[in-house]
Amino acid sequence: MKYQKHLIFYLFLFFISSKAYFQSRNNYDNTSASKALADIQKTLKTDETILNNKELFEYIYTNHTSFPTISSESSVDEKLQVILPIYSQLTYISYHFLKNPSDSVSEEQAMLYATIGYQSLKLLTTINNFMKSLDKNDPSYSTRMNGYYQGLNGIQQMMEGYIITTFIENQNTKVDDILVSSIYEFGPKIMKEFPVERSENLINQFEDKATQKDYMRLSKEYNKLIEVLKVDKHL
Numbered sequence: 001m002k003y004q005k006h007l008i009f010y011l012f013l014f015f016i017s018s019k020a021y022f023q024s025r026n027n028y029d030n031t032s033a034s035k036a037l038a039d040i041q042k043t044l045k046t047d048e049t050i051l052n053n054k055e056l057f058e059y060i061y062t063n064h065t066s067f068p069t070i071s072s073e074s075s076v077d078e079k080l081q082v083i084l085p086i087y088s089q090l091t092y093i094s095y096h097f098l099k100n101p102s103d104s105v106s107e108e109q110a111m112l113y114a115t116i117g118y119q120s121l122k123l124l125t126t127i128n129n130f131m132k133s134l135d136k137n138d139p140s141y142s143t144r145m146n147g148y149y150q151g152l153n154g155i156q157q158m159m160e161g162y163i164i165t166t167f168i169e170n171q172n173t174k175v176d177d178i179l180v181s182s183i184y185e186f187g188p189k190i191m192k193e194f195p196v197e198r199s200e201n202l203i204n205q206f207e208d209k210a211t212q213k214d215y216m217r218l219s220k221e222y223n224k225l226i227e228v229l230k231v232d233k234h235l
Contacts, residue, residue: 114182
């Protein structure tokens with residue numbers, strides 16, 4: 001009986017310590033989430049199981065307004081030094097999913113794609129502010145403009161891919177909720193940051209697709225999104 005009491009006590013201690021370990025492992029903050037993304041980028045080629053981390057994707061999605069940590073007193077250069085590595089890590093992970101497509105978009109993928117949308121907005125806003133600060137007479141200005149246009153192309157491609165993922169490929173209600181609600185939020189803001197001609201180009205593309213059969217699955221939401229994007233940019 002005495003042995004059984006000791007055994008139960010030790011099992012209880014083991015349970016408590018194990019529970020504490022798993023809680024602490026998954027209890028992310030901005031610092032640990034940034035490190036976890038960097039770890040995924042480093043090891044993804046050799047260990048795909050590292051993607052089995054719903055808590056991480058949930059953290060960076062639900063905390064997109066404050067992640068990553070950027071001081072309000074930071075210069076534009078300092079902000080870019082924080083945002084660019086995170087953006088690179090997120091897009092690297094998304095490319096892995098695209099290279100290894102599944103039958104449907106998972107909740108983790110939806111949170112990742114939505115996070116990329118929010119981070120694209122931060123990146124575009126910061127780069128726009130950076131470009132405004134440049135001297136047009138600087139010899140490096142044309143080179144910087146070329147880089148700027150490449151960045152715009154990347155964010156435009158993100159918007160186009162996001163639309164396809166949201167309104168065609170997915171068949172999961174919870175995933176739909178994440179993707180649709182997120183683009184309603186960051187989409188109009190990105191359109192506002194785009195040059196007018198690029199916004200017009202995207203709107204024309206979206207309107208052309210609105211009548212296509214593939215986009216009828218969420219046609220009401222899709223047409224609502226187009227109107228939201230047009231109203232914000234007065235198109």
